[in-house]
Amino acid sequence: MNEKNRGFTLIEMLAVIVVLALIMVIAVPLVLKTIEGVKQGAFKNSAYAMVKAAELEYAKQVL
Template sequence: MMKMLKKNKGFTLIEIIVVIVILAVLMAVAVPSVLSYINEADDAKYETAARAVYVASTAGYAKEYAGTSTVTATNLKTYIDEKLDGEVTYTSIKVYANAKGNVKGVQIEGLRPEGVTQGRGATVVGNKKVTLATSAKDTAAPADDSLTGTPVEVK
């Protein structure tokens, strides 16, 4: 009789299943949130790199334009690459400027911040609006109707 009154220690199968279901619900809510934060961080990396290219392009264009009123792709590439110092790489940059030598915007193809292997397209207009390619695998720069004229293309 004593043996029958002895209590078994441990959890029942129902208790374990309830805990697993609760953990599954928490994961279903948490994982998408974490992934969206990771995507936002990646976008921020590309936007920062695009702004760095814009600033380097603007400074290089102003330097070249002030000296000769003519901007060559070779001189502009040299200046941009010196300013970026290997922290940002790209496939090509199209620099749009007005007749006074003021840069209106840049379109960047194959933009790669340091530590990132996948290039991505980006367009920066007036250092205010940064548009990234919709797909992380899309290296082409998004179009912007405000960028008109013949750009100086740096490759």
């Protein structure tokens, strides 16, 4: 029994899993919120571009 144990104990593995789960609980909502913000920004830019295109087309028709 002079060999060193080089493995992880069950408690250490559970601690790592708990820490990773906590990181995910914090990170996932932030990432989802960021993605939603990007989608809304893209939608606003697209809507703005369509309005400007309609204004340009109207100006062409009037002139």
